[in-house]
């Protein structure tokens with residue numbers, strides 16, 4: 001069933017080629033842009049305050065990842081979220097490492113008041129936010145995704161647990177961050193009511209491609225390249241299986 005959901009969303013991405021504007025950390029820029037291209041989306045990464053609102057307005061989703069912050073990037077994040085909200089574009093938050101510094105946690109909590117469509121973090125990050133994932137989702141009208149050896153998705157009412165992926169995914173920096181960008185592409189092709197399914201479909205796709213890549217790669221270096229290939233293969237085979245209507 002998640003397989004069908006994934007396939008349907010991959011087809012929509014192939015058809016629509018959504019633009020995803022990414023305000024993300026300096027560690028994962030290239031992997032993130034490449035993952036989006038591999039899945040069929042179109043990335044942009046500028047954080048210049050003079051253009052970030054326009055880039056966001058011309059995108060179908062906005063990714064905000066707070067992995068490396070500075071004052072200019074924080075200004076860009078505020079402007080981009082404002083633009084996303086004015087233009088009815090979903091914005092997706094990756095609250096990287098908020099369990100490591102109280103100032104960063106407080107900043108993430110301020111951002112969450114602006115009601116991201118999706119919050120995706122690992123277990124430590126989500127638990128640092130202080131409420132269980134269901135309450136967090138309900139209180140902020142967001143989808144919450146908690147990733148790790150198993151993934152959990154909730155909108156505050158529904159929930160889905162996914163047993164996909166491979167340990168090698170945690171041995172390459174930024175698979176989570178780039179994965180949140182992939183979830184943004186899945187949300188870009190659905191309306192708000194579809195975001196729960198989009199996140200489940202996106203995590204299923206990511207997990208399965210991680211499993212496929214792990215079968216071929218002998219270690220983290222090859223895995224990082226192979227997971228890009230596998231996302232591309234998955235998106236291509238999904239579009240050739242599309243029924244003729």
Ligand SMILES: Nc1ncnc2c1ncn2[C@@H]1O[C@H](COP(=O)(O)OP(=O)(O)OP(=O)(O)O)[C@@H](O)[C@H]1O
Pocket residue numbers: 096121122123147148149150151164165166167168169170172173174175176177178179203206207
């Ligand atoms: N041990 C594991 N087994 C299976 N899948 C895993 C495992 N660890 C991580 N994953 C998968 O890897 C992806 C990234 O999740 P993870 O929770 O590691 O992100 P993260 O900690 O935010 O990573 P990063 O900050 O490096 O980007 C998720 O899709 C998750 O399902």
Ligand SMILES: Cc1ncsc1CCO
Pocket residue numbers: 025027028067068096097173174177
């Ligand atoms: C290692 C690291 N530090 C800040 S962001 C980042 C990438 C993985 O989250």
Ligand SMILES: [Mg+2]
Pocket residue numbers: 094096097121122176177
């Ligand atoms: Mg992370």
